[in-house]
Amino acid sequence: MNEKMLKFVKIEQQNPQKRAVDKRKEDFNEIYKEFINEKAKEQSSRCSQCGVPFCQIHCPLSNNIPDWLKLTAEGRLEEAYHLSQSTNNMPEVCGRICPQDRLCEGNCVIEQSGHGTVTIGSIEKYITENAWENGWIKPLKILTNKNQSVGIIGAGPAGLACAEELRKKGYQITVYDRYDRPGGLLIYGIPNFKLEKHVVERRTKLLKRGGIKFVQNFEVGKKIKLQDLRKKHDALLIATGVYKAREIILPGSHLKNIFPAMEFLTASNRKGLGDDVKSFDDGTLNAKDKNVIVIGGGDTAMDCVRTSIRQDAKSVKCLYRRDRQNMPGSAREVFNAEDEGVEFLWLSNPKEFKGINKVQSLIANKMKLGEPDDSGRNKPIIQKGSEFELKADIVIKALGFDPEEMPKLLGERELEVTKWGTIKTNFDTLETNIPGVFAAGDIVRGASLVVWAIKDGRDAATSIGKFLENKIKKEQKVA
Numbered sequence: 001m002n003e004k005m006l007k008f009v010k011i012e013q014q015n016p017q018k019r020a021v022d023k024r025k026e027d028f029n030e031i032y033k034e035f036i037n038e039k040a041k042e043q044s045s046r047c048s049q050c051g052v053p054f055c056q057i058h059c060p061l062s063n064n065i066p067d068w069l070k071l072t073a074e075g076r077l078e079e080a081y082h083l084s085q086s087t088n089n090m091p092e093v094c095g096r097i098c099p100q101d102r103l104c105e106g107n108c109v110i111e112q113s114g115h116g117t118v119t120i121g122s123i124e125k126y127i128t129e130n131a132w133e134n135g136w137i138k139p140l141k142i143l144t145n146k147n148q149s150v151g152i153i154g155a156g157p158a159g160l161a162c163a164e165e166l167r168k169k170g171y172q173i174t175v176y177d178r179y180d181r182p183g184g185l186l187i188y189g190i191p192n193f194k195l196e197k198h199v200v201e202r203r204t205k206l207l208k209r210g211g212i213k214f215v216q217n218f219e220v221g222k223k224i225k226l227q228d229l230r231k232k233h234d235a236l237l238i239a240t241g242v243y244k245a246r247e248i249i250l251p252g253s254h255l256k257n258i259f260p261a262m263e264f265l266t267a268s269n270r271k272g273l274g275d276d277v278k279s280f281d282d283g284t285l286n287a288k289d290k291n292v293i294v295i296g297g298g299d300t301a302m303d304c305v306r307t308s309i310r311q312d313a314k315s316v317k318c319l320y321r322r323d324r325q326n327m328p329g330s331a332r333e334v335f336n337a338e339d340e341g342v343e344f345l346w347l348s349n350p351k352e353f354k355g356i357n358k359v360q361s362l363i364a365n366k367m368k369l370g371e372p373d374d375s376g377r378n379k380p381i382i383q384k385g386s387e388f389e390l391k392a393d394i395v396i397k398a399l400g401f402d403p404e405e406m407p408k409l410l411g412e413r414e415l416e417v418t419k420w421g422t423i424k425t426n427f428d429t430l431e432t433n434i435p436g437v438f439a440a441g442d443i444v445r446g447a448s449l450v451v452w453a454i455k456d457g458r459d460a461a462t463s464i465g466k467f468l469e470n471k472i473k474k475e476q477k478v479a
């Protein structure tokens with residue numbers, strides 16, 4: 001049965017080709033080329049079809065990876081697509097931007113045995129892109145429309161996944177978002193070179209054609225309070241993400257040209273989408289010909305350094321207080337950034353910003369790693385007398401995100417939050433302390449990953465479906 005599989009000994013691992021560094025630095029297009037059909041088949045055939053597939057266990061969506069790899073190896077691509085999309089609302093997005101080295105691919109058995117992982121993410125992307133090209137991806141067809149309606153606050157991956165799953169069941173869905181375009185961080189956070197915008201727009205158009213209503217430029221809390229929105233719908237989902245940038249308070253923090261990462265990335269993404277962006281056009285949020293320093297070591301920091309490179313910065317440095325092994329960002333993205341000319345200053349922490357009116361330089365300390373702290377990670381400790389100075393025309397702070405003050409933001413003082421400010425939910429149902437109001441994605445977990453947001457959105461849809469069925473039963477009893 002497996003004659004087409006288990007080829008990992010004979011066939012070497014291959015990823016889709018990357019565009020040459022010099023070329024890809026000139027534009028914001030994605031850096032990976034597409035697999036050709038034969039390559040996707042060949043690479044899928046490397047899978048060892050394990051009895052206990054660790055790749056699947058470590059995929060937050062429990063994607064049935066071995067089976068869709070087998071179907072791909074056999075050339076049964078339409079079936080591979082149907083299987084892959086049955087557990088994932090955006091396989092082409094996850095295939096592009098999941099940190100596979102920490103999830104499915106990092107746990108592939110043939111990787112553990114030294115043969116190099118099956119390139120699962122690239123094949124997932126290939127299967128879905130092929131399905132789009134062949135017209136196999138169609139708007140939802142609803143057999144029986146239901147009268148009950150659900151309001152979803154936030155059009156990021158959590159909100160969109162929940163919307164699609166509930167619409168499949170026939171519910172009337174309205175998605176509200178404070179931005180002008182749906183997609184959340186897929187549109188305004190993650191840059192084009194990782195995820196081109198048309199990939200996200202194609203998905204949201206499909207959802208609209210499937211009958212999901214989108215209300216943009218609509219901030220819940222400002223336009224309408226949560227309790228008033230509750231009166232319009234039978235259930236609500238809060239999927240608003242986390243947007244409060246972590247601050248860095250040092251001497252000189254007040255100086256001009258020190259920006260939070262999202263301000264910088266949103267300006268760049270908007271520009272790419274063709275919007276008028278005054279702060280970019282007047283040079284404020286444009287790294288061209290400037291010495292850029294990015295502080296942080298996560299995915300957001302990597303996106304900022306690589307955006308700066310593409311904006312033709314004079315120099316781009318990334319300052320991170322721990323070492324390479326302890327970086328929270330994906331190893332693949334660090335590698336890509338280095339390739340593109342970013343200089344990493346490991347074990348370095350900012351001490352002071354200097355300048356008159358505008359930032360002109362940054363003083364930093366060298367660090368060493370001490371004993372593990374509460375988080376289990378080795379604590380960075382300042383090395384005495386290790387100060388050094390770096391020229392800076394722009395400093396970008398990419399230190400992570402916290403939730404906004406949700407009860408205040410949504411105009412609902414009763415809404416319970418955790419000590420971290422994330423929304424408190426019942427672990428099993430994702431329902432908040434307010435009956436019929438559910439929450440999912442980053443606003444529940446804290447800043448996380450797209451694949452987890454999709455998983456939470458799907459789980460919330462299951463719970464909301466049950467809640468709505470019970471609601472009908474109760475109403476029928478009363479009647």
Ligand SMILES: Cc1cc2nc3c(=O)[nH]c(=O)nc-3n(C[C@H](O)[C@H](O)[C@H](O)COP(=O)(O)OP(=O)(O)OC[C@H]3O[C@@H](n4cnc5c(N)ncnc54)[C@H](O)[C@@H]3O)c2cc1C
Pocket residue numbers: 097098099153154155156157158159176177178179182183184185186189190194218219220221239240241242265299300303409410440441442443447448449450451453
């Ligand atoms: C720069 C950057 C790069 C990243 N790179 C990766 C990556 O490579 N891979 C990966 O897996 N993850 C990455 N992430 C993380 C990932 O984007 C998030 O985990 C994911 O988008 C969370 O989805 P969400 O639906 O919970 O929230 P979001 O995507 O943040 O969407 C929330 C939506 O809610 C809307 N909203 C907020 N408040 C209101 C309100 N009051 N009323 C109406 N609408 C509201 C917002 O406008 C937004 O559209 C990155 C994050 C950032 C910031």
Ligand code: SF4
Pocket residue numbers: 058059060061063065088094095098100103104105120121124451
């Ligand atoms: S969704 Fe992410 S973790 Fe799961 S198989 Fe796809 S790339 Fe791997």
